[in-house]
Amino acid sequence: MGDCPPKLFKEFILSRIPKADREDTLNAARQRLLEAAADEFARQGFAGANINHISQAAGFSKGTVYNYFPSKQALVLALIAEAGAAHVRYIADQVSQVSDPIQRLVRFYEAGFRFVEEHPTQARFLITTLYGSGVELQEALFQAYQPMFHLVAQDILAPGIQQGLFRRVDLLATTNLLMTVYLGTSSNVDEHGKVFMDPHQVADFVLHALQRVNEKISSGG
Amino acid sequence: MGDCPPKLFKEFILSRIPKADREDTLNAARQRLLEAAADEFARQGFAGANINHISQAAGFSKGTVYNYFPSKQALVLALIAEAGAAHVRYIADQVSQVSDPIQRLVRFYEAGFRFVEEHPTQARFLITTLYGSGVELQEALFQAYQPMFHLVAQDILAPGIQQGLFRRVDLLATTNLLMTVYLGTSSNVDEHGKVFMDPHQVADFVLHALQRVNEKISSGG
Amino acid sequence: MGDCPPKLFKEFILSRIPKADREDTLNAARQRLLEAAADEFARQGFAGANINHISQAAGFSKGTVYNYFPSKQALVLALIAEAGAAHVRYIADQVSQVSDPIQRLVRFYEAGFRFVEEHPTQARFLITTLYGSGVELQEALFQAYQPMFHLVAQDILAPGIQQGLFRRVDLLATTNLLMTVYLGTSSNVDEHGKVFMDPHQVADFVLHALQRVNEKISSGG
Amino acid sequence: MGDCPPKLFKEFILSRIPKADREDTLNAARQRLLEAAADEFARQGFAGANINHISQAAGFSKGTVYNYFPSKQALVLALIAEAGAAHVRYIADQVSQVSDPIQRLVRFYEAGFRFVEEHPTQARFLITTLYGSGVELQEALFQAYQPMFHLVAQDILAPGIQQGLFRRVDLLATTNLLMTVYLGTSSNVDEHGKVFMDPHQVADFVLHALQRVNEKISSGG
DNA sequence: GATGAATGAGTCTTCATTCAT
DNA sequence: AATGAATGAAGACTCATTCAT
Numbered sequence: 001m002g003d004c005p006p007k008l009f010k011e012f013i014l015s016r017i018p019k020a021d022r023e024d025t026l027n028a029a030r031q032r033l034l035e036a037a038a039d040e041f042a043r044q045g046f047a048g049a050n051i052n053h054i055s056q057a058a059g060f061s062k063g064t065v066y067n068y069f070p071s072k073q074a075l076v077l078a079l080i081a082e083a084g085a086a087h088v089r090y091i092a093d094q095v096s097q098v099s100d101p102i103q104r105l106v107r108f109y110e111a112g113f114r115f116v117e118e119h120p121t122q123a124r125f126l127i128t129t130l131y132g133s134g135v136e137l138q139e140a141l142f143q144a145y146q147p148m149f150h151l152v153a154q155d156i157l158a159p160g161i162q163q164g165l166f167r168r169v170d171l172l173a174t175t176n177l178l179m180t181v182y183l184g185t186s187s188n189v190d191e192h193g194k195v196f197m198d199p200h201q202v203a204d205f206v207l208h209a210l211q212r213v214n215e216k217i218s219s220g221g
Numbered sequence: 222m223g224d225c226p227p228k229l230f231k232e233f234i235l236s237r238i239p240k241a242d243r244e245d246t247l248n249a250a251r252q253r254l255l256e257a258a259a260d261e262f263a264r265q266g267f268a269g270a271n272i273n274h275i276s277q278a279a280g281f282s283k284g285t286v287y288n289y290f291p292s293k294q295a296l297v298l299a300l301i302a303e304a305g306a307a308h309v310r311y312i313a314d315q316v317s318q319v320s321d322p323i324q325r326l327v328r329f330y331e332a333g334f335r336f337v338e339e340h341p342t343q344a345r346f347l348i349t350t351l352y353g354s355g356v357e358l359q360e361a362l363f364q365a366y367q368p369m370f371h372l373v374a375q376d377i378l379a380p381g382i383q384q385g386l387f388r389r390v391d392l393l394a395t396t397n398l399l400m401t402v403y404l405g406t407s408s409n410v411d412e413h414g415k416v417f418m419d420p421h422q423v424a425d426f427v428l429h430a431l432q433r434v435n436e437k438i439s440s441g442g
Numbered sequence: 443m444g445d446c447p448p449k450l451f452k453e454f455i456l457s458r459i460p461k462a463d464r465e466d467t468l469n470a471a472r473q474r475l476l477e478a479a480a481d482e483f484a485r486q487g488f489a490g491a492n493i494n495h496i497s498q499a500a501g502f503s504k505g506t507v508y509n510y511f512p513s514k515q516a517l518v519l520a521l522i523a524e525a526g527a528a529h530v531r532y533i534a535d536q537v538s539q540v541s542d543p544i545q546r547l548v549r550f551y552e553a554g555f556r557f558v559e560e561h562p563t564q565a566r567f568l569i570t571t572l573y574g575s576g577v578e579l580q581e582a583l584f585q586a587y588q589p590m591f592h593l594v595a596q597d598i599l600a601p602g603i604q605q606g607l608f609r610r611v612d613l614l615a616t617t618n619l620l621m622t623v624y625l626g627t628s629s630n631v632d633e634h635g636k637v638f639m640d641p642h643q644v645a646d647f648v649l650h651a652l653q654r655v656n657e658k659i660s661s662g663g
Numbered sequence: 664m665g666d667c668p669p670k671l672f673k674e675f676i677l678s679r680i681p682k683a684d685r686e687d688t689l690n691a692a693r694q695r696l697l698e699a700a701a702d703e704f705a706r707q708g709f710a711g712a713n714i715n716h717i718s719q720a721a722g723f724s725k726g727t728v729y730n731y732f733p734s735k736q737a738l739v740l741a742l743i744a745e746a747g748a749a750h751v752r753y754i755a756d757q758v759s760q761v762s763d764p765i766q767r768l769v770r771f772y773e774a775g776f777r778f779v780e781e782h783p784t785q786a787r788f789l790i791t792t793l794y795g796s797g798v799e800l801q802e803a804l805f806q807a808y809q810p811m812f813h814l815v816a817q818d819i820l821a822p823g824i825q826q827g828l829f830r831r832v833d834l835l836a837t838t839n840l841l842m843t844v845y846l847g848t849s850s851n852v853d854e855h856g857k858v859f860m861d862p863h864q865v866a867d868f869v870l871h872a873l874q875r876v877n878e879k880i881s882s883g884g
Numbered sequence: 885g886a887t888g889a890a891t892g893a894g895t896c897t898t899c900a901t902t903c904a905t
Numbered sequence: 906a907a908t909g910a911a912t913g914a915a916g917a918c919t920c921a922t923t924c925a926t
Contacts, residue, residue, distance in 0.1 A: 026910085045354035048268030051896065061912050065896070129407055131352030133266035167429075173422050180405030181398065187352055188397070199392050208388075209430035250885090272921060282887050284923080292922065462786035468889085487796035490710030490907065509919065525687050565722065573794030573850055575708035583887050609871075615864050618851070626843030629794055650830075714900060724908050726902080735900065736909090 028162045030068050032058040035121065037079050042124035046076055046134055077140055080129060084144025089207040092151050101160030105207065109182060109199040110157060116186045120193035127187040145179075152178050157210075166210040176207055223402040241262050253279040256342065258300050263345040268295055298361055301350060304343040305365025311336045312420055321432050322381030326428065329377060330403060330420040337407045341414035366400075373399050387431040399427055472510050474500040477563065479521050484566035488518055488576055519582055522571060525564040532557045534593050537656025542625035543602030547649065550598060551624060553643040558628045568627040587621075594620050608652040620648055693731050695721040695814055697780040698784065700742050705787040709797055740803055743792060746785040747807025753778045755814050764823030768870065771819060772845060779849045783856035790850040808842075815841050820873075829873040841869055 040049045051072050055065040069075040094111035095104050105155035116123040129141050153175040160166040181202060188196040257278035259272045272293045290296040307310040316325050337344040349421060350362050365411035374396040380385040409417040469562045478499035493514050497507040511517040536553035537546050558565040571583050595617040602608040624646060630638040699720035703712045714735045718728040732738040757774035758767050778788040806852050816838040823829040844865060851859040 029910085041354075041355075043354060045266050045268055047266050050352065050894090060910095063913065064911060072896070082435065098331060127352060128354045131348060133263060133269070133349045133353060149899080169426075170422065173418060174426070176409070176418060177402065177406070177423065177426050181402060181407075184401035184405040185398070188401075197394055201391065205390075205395070205398050206432050206433070208432070211424050211429070211434065211908060213429070213432065213434060271919085284888065285886055287922070288885060473887085483796075485796060487708050487710055490796065492915090502889095505892065505919075506890060509889060512918095514917065534732050569794060570796045573790060575705060575711070575791045575795055611868075612864065615860060616868070618860060619848070619868050621864070622847030622851075623840065623844060625838070626847040630839070630843075639836060639839060643833065644840065647832075647837070647840050647872050650874070650876070651868050652668065653871070653876065655871070655876060726909065727907055729901070730906060868886085 005150060021026045029060075030059070033060075033065055033068055033075075034079050034082060035084040037075055038083060040102065041076060041079065042121055042128055045132055046137060047073075047126065050076070071166060074138060076129075079125065080137060080140045081144055083119075083126055084141055086119070086122065087115055087126060088145065088148045088151075090119075095151060095155065099164050101156050102207065103212075104156045105160070106200065106203045107179075108152065108178075109203045109206075112182050112186055113195045113197075113199045116195055117193055120189070123186065124189075127183065130183065131187075149175055149179060160210070164212070167212045169210065174210075179210075181206060234378065247261065250281075254281075254286055254289055254296075254335045255300050255303060256330065258296055259304060259342045259346040262297060262300065263349055264343055266349065266353060267293075267358060272296070282338060297350075297358060298335070301361045302348065302365055304340075304347055305362055307340070307343065308336055308347055309366065309372075311340075312369060316372060318353065322377050322384060322386050324379045326381070326399075327421070327424045328430075329373065329399075330424045330427075333403050333407055334416045334418075334420045337410065337416055338414055341410070344407065345410075351404065352408075370396055370400060381431070385433070388433045395431075398430075402427060471500070471502075474523050475502075475507055475510055475517075478568040479517055483518060483521065484563055484570055486487060487570065487574055488514075493517070509585070509591045512547060513641060518571075518579060521567065522579060522582045523586055525561075525568055526583055528561070528564065529557060529568055530587065530590045530593075532561075533535065533590060537593060537597065543605060543607050544649065545597050546598045547620075547643045547652075548642070550594065550620075551645045551648075554624050554628055555637045555639075555641045558631065558637055559635055562631070565628065566631075572625065573629075587641060591617055591621060602652070606654070609654045611652065616652075619651075670843055674707060676765075692721070692723075696723075696728055696731055696738075697742050697745060700738055701746060701784045701788040704739060704742065705791055708791065708795060709735075714738070716762075739792075739800060741809060742788065743800060743803045746782075746789055747804055749782070749785065750778055750789055751808065751811045754811060754828055756815060764819050764828055765870065767819045767875075768823070768841075769863065769866040771815065771841075772866045772869075775845050775849055776858045776860075776862045779852065779858055780856055783852070786849065787852075790846065793846065794850075812842060814836055823873070827875070828874045829839065832873065837873070840872075844869060 001176055033054065036054045037049075039057065040054045044050070051065055052062045054075070055062055058065075065075065068122070069078060091111045093106060094114075095107045098104055098107055126141065129137050130145075132138075134202055153171055157166065157169070157174060157178070161168055161171075185197045186195055190196060254275065257275045258270075258338050260278065261275045265271070270293070272286055273283045275296070276283055279286075290299060293297065312329060312332045315335075316328045319325055319328055347362065351366075353359075374392055378387065378390070378392055378395055378399070382389055382392075406418045406423055407416055411417060465486070475496065478496045479491075481499065482496045486492070491514070493507055494504045496517070497504055500507075507517065511520060533550060533553045536556075537549045540546055540549055565587055568583065571579050572587075574580075595613055599608065599613055599616060599620070603610055603613075627644055629641045632638060696717065699717045700712075701718045702720065712735070714728055715725045717738070718725055721728075727728070728738065732741060754771060754774045757777075758770045761767055761770055789804065792800050793808075795801075816834055818835055820829065820832070820834055820841070824831055824834075848860045848865055849858055854861060
C-alpha cells in the first residue's frame, strides 16, 4: 500500500466503507423487494400479482425491481428458494434443540406454527404456492422443502420407531401425512394471522396415531 | 338436409327437439363450459385463466361464455358452487351407504380419493382454489364445503364418540384435522391423476389417532 | 336443399352474402394495417416503429393489429413479403410487355421508378429494409427480391448478350450492378416522392456500360 | 503499488502522465465509445441500440457515456460526423495519390472497398444510416459525405471529361450514379466483412459507361 | 343463441437519463 | 471522471368485455 500516493490511500479507505454500506443497502433493497413480493404473490397469486405494485410497495418506483430480478418469474423463484429455506431452517433449528423423538414431533408443530405467526406473509406465500396453481412453482417449492421432509423422516420418525416410541409405520407415507397435517393446519389462520389450531392439539393427534397399541383397529375396505 | 351448412343444421336440430330436451342441450352447453373452465382455472389459476380459451375449449367461439355467465368472476363462482356441491354429494352419498362410524370414516377417504381420480380436473380446481390465493374465492368454496364438514362432524365423529368407538376428542378441531388430512393428501397426485397415498393407509392413520387407549402419550410443551 | 325449412333457407342465403362482404372487410382491414405499417416502418425503422400508432393510423384502436398479426415481427415479415412481391410483380409485368433486351432494360428503370412514385410508402419501406439494420429482415426481403434478380439476369442480360446487343459481361456481377443502380437511385427522392434521377439517364448509363466496343479501357490496378 | 485496488491504479496512472497524454487518454475513451457505438448502431439501428450496452462494450459502466456525449442523439451525430469524415478522408487520400482521372476512378473503388474491409463496423454503420430510416440522421450523413461527392465530381469526373477521357456526361447525375454504385456495392459483404464484388469489376463497369464512343445506344422511351 | 371483430385498460419489460457517491 | 442505483416514460402484448351481424 505504501506505493499508493496519500490521496489515493484516503480514497481507498473511503471507498471501502461505503462499499460495505452499499452492499448492505443493496441487500436491504433486495430483502424489501422479496418481502413486498411475498405479500403481493400471497394475496393475488403469481398470475394476478402486479410487479409494479411490488416495486412500489418496497418503496421504489416501477422499474426498479428489474435492477434486482430479471423477470417476474425469476423473482418468484428467488422468493420460493429464500422463503422455503428460511421456513425449513426455522423449524430445523428448533427441532434439533431437543433429542427425544416425541419432543421433536411436538417441537415440529410448535415451531411450524410459530413460523407462520412470526412470518405470516412468507408463510401464506409458501402455502398458496405449494397448493396453488402453476406446476413449475410447486415443484420449485417442493425441492426447497426436501430438507423438511428429510427432517421429519430421519430425525423424528425413524429414531422414534427405532426407540420403540412409535409403531412401525411406513416411513414415506407417514412423513407425507405428518407434513400434510402441518401444511394443511398451518394454512388456516384468522384475520390476525393466528393459526386456528393449537400445536399441541395437532401434536396430540399425530402422537395418538403413532403410538404403539396392542389391538389394531382394522380399516380393511 | 345435406345442403344445409353445418351451423344451420345444428339450429334446425335444436328447433325440432322438444322443449325439455332443448333445456338439456342448454344445460349441456353450460356443463361443457364449466368443465372447460375447471380445466383452465386448475391449470392457470383464476388470474391466469383466459376466458376466451375456456369458451373455445368448450367448442364455442370467443364471446359465447358471456351468453351463459355474465363475467369471469361469475363463472368461477358458479364453478365453485357446482363443483363444490358435486364433491360433497359424491362423498356424502357413499358415506351414507354404511352406518358404522368406523366404516364411514374409511368410506370418507375411499370416496374422497375416488372423486379425485374420477374427476381430476374438478378436484384440482377445488384444491387450488381452496388453498390458492384470492380470499373471496376461498370463502365461497369454504361455504360450499360446509356440508362436508358437517358430515364429518355429525355423521362420523359424533356418533363414533357416542358409541364409544373413538376417544373423546374435540369435535371442531378433530373435524378440521380429518378434513385437512383428506384435502392435503388428495392434492398429491401423480401425472395420471392417481392419488399418491392409499385411502386405507390414511384411514388407518386417523383411526389410530382416534382410538381409545388407556395410557395417553403426553405432548405437553 | 329441399330438406331445409324455409326459414333456414333464407338464413342460408343471408349468411352467404355477409360472408363475402365480411371477407372483403377483413382483407380491407388487413390492407389498411399493412399500409399504415409500411408508413410507420419506413419513417421510424423496425425498432423505432410504434405498433400502436400503426393500429391507430389504420383507423383502429391500439390492440386491433393483434387480431391480424400475432406480433410486430410477424407484421413486418408479412409486409416484406407482400410489398416485395408487389414490387417485383409491378416491374416484371411492364418489362415483359416488350421483348427487345435493350427496351426491357429501359423499361426496367422506367417501371422501377414509376413504382417508387406510385407507391412511395411501400418503396421507402422496402429500401430502408434492404439497406437498413436487421439482418433477418434484410434476408427476408432478399428472398422476396429473388425473382427480380432472376428477371434482370435471365430476361434482360442473358438474351441481350446472346443477341450480341451487350458485351460478354459476367452475368451475376452485372446483375448485381444493375440492381444496385436501380435500388440506389430509386432511394433518392425529393420531398414529393419524385425520384431525383431520370430513368432514361440511368438506363443510358448502364447501356453505355453494356455496349460492345472495340477498344476496352483497362482498369487493371 | 500492488496493494492499490485496480480502479485506483488507473487513476494513479492517469494523474502521473503528462497533460497531453492525458488528453490522448480521454480521446481514447471517446474513441472507444464511438467504436462501440458504431457496432451497436450498425447491428440494431438507432432506435434499437442500447446506450448502456455501448458504454459497457467500451469498457465503462452504464452511465459513463454521458460524460462524453450529452445524449444518444448527440452520440450518433458525433459518430456520423467522425465516421463520415474518416470515410471521406480515407478515400480522398488514396485517390489523390494518382492524378490520371481513370486511375483515380479505379482508386476510388479500390480505396472505397478497402475502407469497408478495414473498418467493417464503421462502414456498416454508415451504410445503414444512409439508407436506413430517420431523415435527420440521413441528412447529417449526407452533409458529411459532401466532400466525397465533390471529390468524384471535381477531381475525377470533371478533369476526365476535360481531358477527353470520358464522354460529356451530366456532372451531377453521373456523380450520383458513381456514388450510388459505390455505396450500393459496398453494402454487400459476406459474413467476414469481405465485399462481394471486385473493385476492378465495378470500375470496369463504370469506365465502360463513361468511355467515349462513336455510336450511341439510344434508350429513348 | 352464436359469432368474432373491435375495444382499451392494464401488465410486463426496456432503457434513456439523472445523480449521489 | 466513473459508477451504477433509481427513475419513469414508453412500448409490445394480453385479454375481459361488448356488440353488430
